Amino acid sequence: MVDILELPEVRRMVPRISVEQYHKMPEYTPAGKRTELIRGIVIEKMSKSPLHASLLRFLFQIVQAAVAGTGWIVFKEDPITLADSEPEPDVSVVEGGGAGYKRAHPGTARLVIEVAVTTVELDRAKVLIYAEANIPECWLVLGKKKTVEVYTEPREGRYTQHRTFTGAASVVSTTVPGLRVELETLFSD
Numbered sequence: 001m002v003d004i005l006e007l008p009e010v011r012r013m014v015p016r017i018s019v020e021q022y023h024k025m026p027e028y029t030p031a032g033k034r035t036e037l038i039r040g041i042v043i044e045k046m047s048k049s050p051l052h053a054s055l056l057r058f059l060f061q062i063v064q065a066a067v068a069g070t071g072w073i074v075f076k077e078d079p080i081t082l083a084d085s086e087p088e089p090d091v092s093v094v095e096g097g098g099a100g101y102k103r104a105h106p107g108t109a110r111l112v113i114e115v116a117v118t119t120v121e122l123d124r125a126k127v128l129i130y131a132e133a134n135i136p137e138c139w140l141v142l143g144k145k146k147t148v149e150v151y152t153e154p155r156e157g158r159y160t161q162h163r164t165f166t167g168a169a170s171v172v173s174t175t176v177p178g179l180r181v182e183l184e185t186l187f188s189d
Helices: 019-023 050-067 120-132
Strands: 035-038 041-044 072-076 091-095 111-116 137-142 147-155 158-166 170-172 180-182
Touching: 035 120, 050 072, 050 091, 050 111, 050 180, 111 120, 120 137, 120 147, 120 158
Parallel strands: 111 137
Antiparallel strands: 035 041, 072 091, 091 111, 137 147, 147 158, 170 180
C-alpha cells in the first residue's frame, strides 16, 4: 500500500503556510504534540529515542562549555526563524544574550547540530534549509551509524564542503573556537 503523501499529485495539493501564519498557530496540536515548520508544511515532532536523547545531552554540554564567556548562547531544540521554515535544531549556537530573543526567534546561527536516529531523511532536508539560510556550519550526527557529517561554506543555497567523521576521529568546529568532539566518547556505550 502506498502512503498518500508519497503520491506527487497529492503532495502538490498539501497547503503550504508562511512563517507568519505558523506563529499564529497554537504551540501544541490537539493531540498535545509539538510541531515545526519545514518548507511551509507543519510537521509533528517525533518522540526521542534513548540514543537520541543521550547524544543530545552530551553534545549540548560540550557545546555549552565551548561557548562559555564568548557572548554566544546555546539553544537546545529551540526555533530558528528562516524564510519558509522554522526548524528546531537539536543544538544551535546563536549570537547575543537570551534577552534579545524575547520577541522573536533568532534568524540565523553560527552552528546547528541535528541528531538523526529515526528521522535521517528529514534531517538531511534540514541541512539544505540551513545552507540556504547561510548558516556557516551544520553537523548531522547519525546515531546508528556512529558517524558525524559536517557541512560548511554555504554558497548559493548549498554547502560547498562536506566531511564525514567516524571511528576514533575528532570533530573540530570551524565556527566555534574550542569546540571539539571526540567520537569515541560521543558514541561510547
